Amino acid sequence: MSKIIIVDDSATMRSQVRQALAAGNFQLVEAVDGQDGLDKVNADPDISVMILDVNMPRMNGIELAEALSKNGRVAKGLKIVMLTTEGHADLIQRAKAAGAKGWIVKPFKPDLLLAAVQKMAA
Template sequence: MAQVLVVDDSGTVRNEVSDFLKANGLTVACAVDGKDGLDKIKSDPSLKLVLSDVNMPNMDGLTMAEKIRGELKNNALNIIMLTTENSPAMKERGKAAGIKGWIVKPFNGAAVIASLKKLVA
């Protein structure tokens, strides 16, 4: 069972982020898109945090977040977007979906690890 789910269609980003989180003591699972992420969230109630890209095939990260809150009725799971997107409209949609934060790529783990650990505590 994992504490953090990393959702990104880029294998390079998934590996970089998950390797960094594991090296900092967190248990991590990965998903290749929002649909895969939603399936993993349904099957792993121990998850505390989702780090997700926005733009992905099959299901984007914001739609996944909306489904986590709506269909799954899960308001306890912390969701952070890790993306190149920085538009105010996207951030507003994320806020409406209950996103806790927005990290613009490239991922700088050292700058955010303390905050991420608080979200899984």
């Protein structure tokens, strides 16, 4: 069973992502902001996919992806999917440079998110 972390400062959005992934038979972990996400990913080598918002307090999603790229976690197989209201090309490029494999704009289609995460967790 793959372990997935949902990093979003919105409890409502974390709940919606959790519901979208319910059919996927994943073990789900939640983080309330970028710093919380960084701490949880660094503490748990079993997390294989991260669903990551961009706009969050303490550390935004791009900064988190860059930190995980720099510390080697992405190189060790962590897959990152950005799930955000942002669609700016410069942010997408920064996320890709940090190792993000997908970019999904909110509001999202639950079946598309599930399919993307299933592909990355395989």
